[in-house]
Amino acid sequence: MVKRTLWARRWRRRSRRLVQSTRGKLALVFSVMLLIFGGASALERWVTPHHLWRFTCHAQGYLSHAQSHAAPSDVMLLLEIDHQQASLHYQLDSNAALLEFAIFQGEVAHVDLGSLSYQLALVTKALQWQENSSLHPYLINELSLNEIGLQLLARLPIQVQILNVDSDHSRATLKFIPSNNLWSCQVVSADLHH
Amino acid sequence: MQIGCCWFDSERRLLVDQAKSTQWHLNDNEYWVLAQLVQHRGQVVPLDMLEAVVISGEIAHQLSHAELVSIIYHIIDYLCSSHSNLIEYIPEQGVILYPMTQVKHPKILDLPTRLLSLGQYGVIIGALLVLLFFLWSHITPPMFAKADVLRQVITPQGKVIQLSVFDEQSLQDAILHANCLSTQLRLCHDVHWDAISAAMSTDRHYVSLLLTQSNKAVWRFKNVKVRVEDMHSPFITQQWLHKVDICG
Numbered sequence: 001m002v003k004r005t006l007w008a009r010r011w012r013r014r015s016r017r018l019v020q021s022t023r024g025k026l027a028l029v030f031s032v033m034l035l036i037f038g039g040a041s042a043l044e045r046w047v048t049p050h051h052l053w054r055f056t057c058h059a060q061g062y063l064s065h066a067q068s069h070a071a072p073s074d075v076m077l078l079l080e081i082d083h084q085q086a087s088l089h090y091q092l093d094s095n096a097a098l099l100e101f102a103i104f105q106g107e108v109a110h111v112d113l114g115s116l117s118y119q120l121a122l123v124t125k126a127l128q129w130q131e132n133s134s135l136h137p138y139l140i141n142e143l144s145l146n147e148i149g150l151q152l153l154a155r156l157p158i159q160v161q162i163l164n165v166d167s168d169h170s171r172a173t174l175k176f177i178p179s180n181n182l183w184s185c186q187v188v189s190a191d192l193h194h
Numbered sequence: 195m196q197i198g199c200c201w202f203d204s205e206r207r208l209l210v211d212q213a214k215s216t217q218w219h220l221n222d223n224e225y226w227v228l229a230q231l232v233q234h235r236g237q238v239v240p241l242d243m244l245e246a247v248v249i250s251g252e253i254a255h256q257l258s259h260a261e262l263v264s265i266i267y268h269i270i271d272y273l274c275s276s277h278s279n280l281i282e283y284i285p286e287q288g289v290i291l292y293p294m295t296q297v298k299h300p301k302i303l304d305l306p307t308r309l310l311s312l313g314q315y316g317v318i319i320g321a322l323l324v325l326l327f328f329l330w331s332h333i334t335p336p337m338f339a340k341a342d343v344l345r346q347v348i349t350p351q352g353k354v355i356q357l358s359v360f361d362e363q364s365l366q367d368a369i370l371h372a373n374c375l376s377t378q379l380r381l382c383h384d385v386h387w388d389a390i391s392a393a394m395s396t397d398r399h400y401v402s403l404l405l406t407q408s409n410k411a412v413w414r415f416k417n418v419k420v421r422v423e424d425m426h427s428p429f430i431t432q433q434w435l436h437k438v439d440i441c442g
Contacts (some may be wrong), residue, residue, distance in 0.1 A: 030321070037325070058437065059417030065402075072438075075419055082387060138419065141397045163339045169413050171399075173404065175339060175393075180362050182393040182402040184415045 049112065051118075053081040053162070055174060057185035061092065063134035071095065073134060077183055079160065079174065084108050086120045088158065092135040100135040101128050104156060117161035117177065124154045142181045197291070209337060213274050222249055223257055227265050229283065229290040238288040270340050276407070296400055341391070343372040347379045351369025355385055361394040367425050368394065371401075374428035382441035387416075398425040405440065 018024035023049035023094070038145040061073040080087045088110050106122035127150070129136050137149055143158055159177040166172065174183040195202045201210040207225045209218040220228060226247040230239050237250055247256040270281050280292050303315060310318070341358035342365055349355055357375060359428075361368035371392060379385055391404040401422055407414035420440050422429055435441040 022309075026310075033321075040250055057417060059419045061419045062438070063419060063421045072350060075417075123408075134421075138400065139422075141395050141400050144396070159414065161339065171413075173391075178362075178396055180360060180393050180396050181400065182360065184404040184406070184417050186415075 006007065007037060033169055040194055051081050051083060051108070053079070054188035055079040055172065055183075055185035056173065056188055057183040058184065061094075061134065063092075063138050070107070075135075075187070079110060079185070081108060081118060081120075086118070086122065088120070090121060090135060090139060093140075094130075094134060098128065098130040098171075100130055100133055101126065101137055102135065102150070103127075104158070106156075109157070116163075116165075117159060120158045124150065124152050124156065124157045127152055141175050142179050144176075144179050156194075197273065198280050199234070199274040200272070200277075202228060204229060204232075209272060211272065211274065218272060220250065223247055223261065224265050224269070224283055225249070227257075227262065227289075228269060231289060232236065235291045235369060236293045238284060239288045240288045244289060279311065283442075319325040342368040345372065345376065347376045349380060349382060349385050351384065353381060353385055353388075355387065355422070356389040358389075359394075363394065363396055363398065364425075370426070372407075374430045378430050378432060378435055378442070382435060384442045385440065388438060394425060398422075403438070403440075 016121040021026060025060045055078070057077040057079070058144075059075040059077075061071075061075040062084055063073060063075075064070050064125065071094075073092050076089075076091040076093075078089040084107055086106055088102075088104040094100075097110075102124070102133055103126040104122040105125050108118055110119040111117075112119075126191045139145070140147065143150075143156060145156065148154065161177060163173040164171075167187075172183055172185055172187050172189045177183070195204070197209075199213045201212055202208075203210065207220045207226065209220060210216070211218075226249055227244050230244055230302065230394065241259070241262065241289040242376060244256065245259070245262055247257055248254045263283065266281065266283050270278055270283075273280060281292050282291065282292070303310065303312065338438075342360040342361050343357075345357050346354050347357050357379075358370040359368045359375075360369075371394070375390070377391065379390075386407060387405040388408045389404075389406040391406075393404075396399070399421060401420045403418040403420065404417040405414075405418065416439070420429075420438075
């Protein structure tokens with residue numbers, strides 16, 4: 001008991017001397033800086049932001065040619081971001097025999113909260129084209145892929161930015177990067193909180 | 195009164211060195227000289243004023259020049275080294291007690307008053323550089339969503355249409371299509387929309403049109419996707435505007 005008290009007293013004296021010395025003060029400043037830096041890094045890495053977005057978008061597609069006399073197609077886009085999961089669903093109905101669609105599912109790789117842009121790491125889950133497909137070249141353009149990029153189980157990095165969120169009218173604009181394609185979409189549900 | 199690192203206690207005739215915790219009990223002559231300097235701080239006190247010691251309740255007497263100089267240098271020596279230039283003896287003139295130390299700011303690495311060793315200095319600089327590099331590598335440039343061409347088109351009916359064109363590849367193409375669209379809109383009998391945004395794809399094959407009608411109770415929105423063969427040529431005609439239901 002006496003030994004412990006003496007030992008504790010000795011350590012207290014030594015630590016007081018260390019803290020009061022120049023070297024000790026320097027070490028203290030470094031330690032505090034390291035602690036703050038480490039804490040901030042840990043928070044940034046491990047705190048998972050919760051994002052929930054569901055967009056429904058419809059477009060009239062003149063995807064054969066601007067001056068073509070063909071009737072427009074109905075193009076639909078569904079984008080869902082549910083925490084770390086994301087999915088993209090395209091559908092094109094051109095009154096032809098076969099409906100064209102493409103379904104991509106995967107994860108949210110990175111979120112830039114400042115610009116509200118999401119980097120998605122998706123995998124092609126389902127594809128259906130008709131002959132002389134209109135959706136296929138459109139997706140090559142929108143998702144910035146090469147010709148062989150759009151295949152089943154192919155991994156696709158996709159970046160999409162959410163602009164002009166209008167809560168009153170439940171609308172938002174989606175912008176695909178780097179293709180610069182825009183969609184005005186209905187926001188089915190949105191929840192953004194940490 | 196504070197003189198550098200010393201405290202002059204006039205009542206008790208003490209000059210206390212706070213750095214070393216020592217006290218100097220001033221005799222009558224020393225007290226008189228210091229009191230005069232303190233009373234006329236910032237001014238040159240003439241030698242003859244300092245030599246004529248007049249303390250209340252005591253007989254006035256004269257100090258010799260040598261005694262006065264000895265007292266002055268004694269006081270200067272007592273002040274700590276960093277404040278020793280607070281009192282200056284000007285030969286044949288007088289003595290001045292400066293209000294503040296004329297400090298020569300020591301450099302961090304200069305001996306003997308070095309604050310840090312070279313190694314410590316290097317470690318701090320190195321750590322700061324690493325931190326700055328780390329922060330810089332995590333900074334991503336801002337992503338602007340600003341239209342390349344933004345204008346208001348006024349139709350013959352007096353309707354104002356907000357026109358925005360986005361083209362990250364070519365400002366000339368953006369202006370070309372904005373001009374074309376503006377011209378054609380002005381020729382329309384009736385434009386159904388209040389805001390039209392057009393975005394040219396980077397592969398130059400598609401145009402996204404976002405149409406908004408906001409002048410009614412229920413807003414209307416419409417997307418139009420158009421495949422374009424030549425982005426450098428205008429494709430927007432009256433016929434086309436009617437076909438996509440922009441004009442009616």
